[in-house]
Amino acid sequence: MATAAPNRGWYKRNEIAITPWLFLLPAMIFFAVYVIIPIGQSFWISLHEWDGLGDKTWVGTANYERLLGWGDANIDRKFETSFWNNIKWLVLYLLAIPAGLFIALFLNQTVTGIRFYKSMFFFPFVISQVVVGLVFSWFYLPREGLLNAVLGFFGAGPVNILGDPTLATYGIIAAGLWPQTAYCMILYLTGLNAVDPEQVEAARLDGAKGHKMLWYVILPQLKPATFIAFVVTIIGALRSFDLISVMTNGGPFGSTRVLSFYMFEESLSEFGFRMGFGAAIAVVLFFIMLGFIAYFLYSMYRDEKGAH
Amino acid sequence: MFPTPLAKTSRQWQISYQVLLPIMLIVWLLPLIAVANFSIKPEADFVNGNYWGIPSSFSAFENYGKVFFESNMPRYLWNSLFITIPTVIGAVALSCMAGFALGVYKFKGNLLIFFIFIAGNFVPFQILMVPVRDLTVNLNLYDTKTGLVLFHIAFQTGFCTLFMRNFIRALPFPLIEAARVEGIAEWKIFLYVVLPLMKPALAALAVLIFTFIWNDYFWAVVLTQGPDAQPVTAGITEFNSQFRAAYHLMSAGSIVAALPPVAMFFLMQKHFIAGLTLGAVK
Numbered sequence: 001m002a003t004a005a006p007n008r009g010w011y012k013r014n015e016i017a018i019t020p021w022l023f024l025l026p027a028m029i030f031f032a033v034y035v036i037i038p039i040g041q042s043f044w045i046s047l048h049e050w051d052g053l054g055d056k057t058w059v060g061t062a063n064y065e066r067l068l069g070w071g072d073a074n075i076d077r078k079f080e081t082s083f084w085n086n087i088k089w090l091v092l093y094l095l096a097i098p099a100g101l102f103i104a105l106f107l108n109q110t111v112t113g114i115r116f117y118k119s120m121f122f123f124p125f126v127i128s129q130v131v132v133g134l135v136f137s138w139f140y141l142p143r144e145g146l147l148n149a150v151l152g153f154f155g156a157g158p159v160n161i162l163g164d165p166t167l168a169t170y171g172i173i174a175a176g177l178w179p180q181t182a183y184c185m186i187l188y189l190t191g192l193n194a195v196d197p198e199q200v201e202a203a204r205l206d207g208a209k210g211h212k213m214l215w216y217v218i219l220p221q222l223k224p225a226t227f228i229a230f231v232v233t234i235i236g237a238l239r240s241f242d243l244i245s246v247m248t249n250g251g252p253f254g255s256t257r258v259l260s261f262y263m264f265e266e267s268l269s270e271f272g273f274r275m276g277f278g279a280a281i282a283v284v285l286f287f288i289m290l291g292f293i294a295y296f297l298y299s300m301y302r303d304e305k306g307a308h
Numbered sequence: 309m310f311p312t313p314l315a316k317t318s319r320q321w322q323i324s325y326q327v328l329l330p331i332m333l334i335v336w337l338l339p340l341i342a343v344a345n346f347s348i349k350p351e352a353d354f355v356n357g358n359y360w361g362i363p364s365s366f367s368a369f370e371n372y373g374k375v376f377f378e379s380n381m382p383r384y385l386w387n388s389l390f391i392t393i394p395t396v397i398g399a400v401a402l403s404c405m406a407g408f409a410l411g412v413y414k415f416k417g418n419l420l421i422f423f424i425f426i427a428g429n430f431v432p433f434q435i436l437m438v439p440v441r442d443l444t445v446n447l448n449l450y451d452t453k454t455g456l457v458l459f460h461i462a463f464q465t466g467f468c469t470l471f472m473r474n475f476i477r478a479l480p481f482p483l484i485e486a487a488r489v490e491g492i493a494e495w496k497i498f499l500y501v502v503l504p505l506m507k508p509a510l511a512a513l514a515v516l517i518f519t520f521i522w523n524d525y526f527w528a529v530v531l532t533q534g535p536d537a538q539p540v541t542a543g544i545t546e547f548n549s550q551f552r553a554a555y556h557l558m559s560a561g562s563i564v565a566a567l568p569p570v571a572m573f574f575l576m577q578k579h580f581i582a583g584l585t586l587g588a589v590k
Binding site for chain 1: 326408409569
């Protein structure tokens with residue numbers, strides 16, 4: 001009894017200071033154990049050779065030397081292919097942003113049934129990437145696929161997109177663009193909804209229309225939507241794994257590998273787990289991402305400061 | 309409004325718009341229409357080369373029946389449900405509390421912790437893969453739903469906290485101050501003042517997380533193996549090897565696997581879109 005009273009008094013006095021930490025604790029523990037600490041561990045593991053079971057053997061930067069071709073080693077061929085495929089993904093995936101804007105502009109009308117159309121255009125985003133991958137690999141099938149049927153109707157084709165090393169990556173990116181465009185579209189539809197009608201009317205009176213109106217009046221107001229579209233598209237491009245795994249499994253002849261897929265393949269390879277080498281690939285991917293993450297965080301930090 | 313409302317445009321464009329709309333939609337959904345068509349065809353159509361024409365007979369019941377009664381599909385669906393629901397509850401609960409702490413209180417390190425949550429959310433999965441797999445094996449949770457749920461809760465907490473904190477920030481702060489003046493304990497303020505106001509955010513997050521987790525594939529193949537624990541996104545691969553090249557069955561299986569989030573989306577569209585487009589308007 002005697003100890004309970006002052007305890008309670010101390011808590012009461014410091015309630016405002018302590019409460020936030022109590023509320024934060026569970027989330028912080030989970031996040032630290034499963035996200036923050038593993039990032040550091042991956043760096044550590046990447047300096048070792050490890051099969052995931054036995055002891056780790058320290059190899060220093062040997063994994064990186066092998067990967068990047070430092071010293072007398074040649075650059076790892078699979079790594080090179082994966083890296084350039086990642087660049088293709090990054091660049092082409094950004095097409096989702098103008099494509100999404102285009103569809104959003106097309107659908108931003110108030111005719112009957114337009115809500116239905118908006119939902120139907122959006123809903124590919126809700127389908128899992130695994131199913132999107134399957135749907136597109138059947139769509140591309142040389143014999144049974146609808147794509148070649150359509151091409152045949154116009155007198156072109158047939159093409160075996162996923163069987164052709166020069167085309168396969170583009171075929172997968174096209175499949176990825178389908179849900180990603182839907183996502184960007186919904187961001188822009190929301191943004192367009194909030195465009196200030198007075199500014200639009202004022203610009204109209206000044207004689208602005210068409211693409212001039214879009215470029216000088218509408219797009220500046222859509223900036224927050226564009227920022228989010230950019231963030232989610234970059235992240236999506238660098239996370240591409242499901243589609244590649246389902247559609248080509250890295251083939252044909254390893255031509256569709258990207259870093260995230262190559263890392264998975266090496267770490268859980270059928271010929272023994274090479275976790276150290278896999279972790280090194282992951283670290284490289286992490287550094288590529290870090291540039292973007294820093295930019296995203298900086299933009300968000302600026303907004304946060306501006307809000308006060 | 310931009311572009312110019314249809315009512316104010318020429319009659320010609322009005323008509324072309326009404327014609328273009330369904331055509332664009334059909335082109336947009338063409339791959340999906342093809343698969344839906346596959347899934348109601350009898351096997352004979354594939355033998356006879358009738359791939360994309362009208363089905364010679366309506367075999368949906370037969371095909372979908374096989375999915376539900378002659379494969380492991382129901383088990384995988386069940387697993388997906390038992391992975392997704394606990395994750396939604398866990399991630400929403402943790403982030404509600406964290407969001408409350410970060411949104412209401414001023415203390416040293418507030419912004420730093422907030423930005424760590426955001427940053428973690430952008431990290432590539434692969435940098436977590438080896439240590440998380442190792443941790444899960446050491447906890448004896450490899451190939452269990454629990455192992456998958458624990459990781460998903462932790463990872464989703466990043467995004468959810470960002471969402472909740474910004475939502476709470478936009479609530480009227482005087483409400484909380486008034487409660488403090490009344491001498492109400494802080495945890496009661498959370499429970500009785502803030503939480504009831506967060507219902508729209510809770511609904512939006514719940515549908516979003518449901519979709520994200522249901523559709524997860526990467527962690528499913530990293531942390532689980534067989535029909536005991538694998539969700540349907542991973543199970544579909546086994547299903548497809550069982551019915552190799554039987555496109556009518558594989559299509560039906562894929563549609564079944566994709567359906568729950570789609571249903572969720574159409575039922576809770578408003579919340580879903582509100583959640584997804586948070587921050588798209590300032």
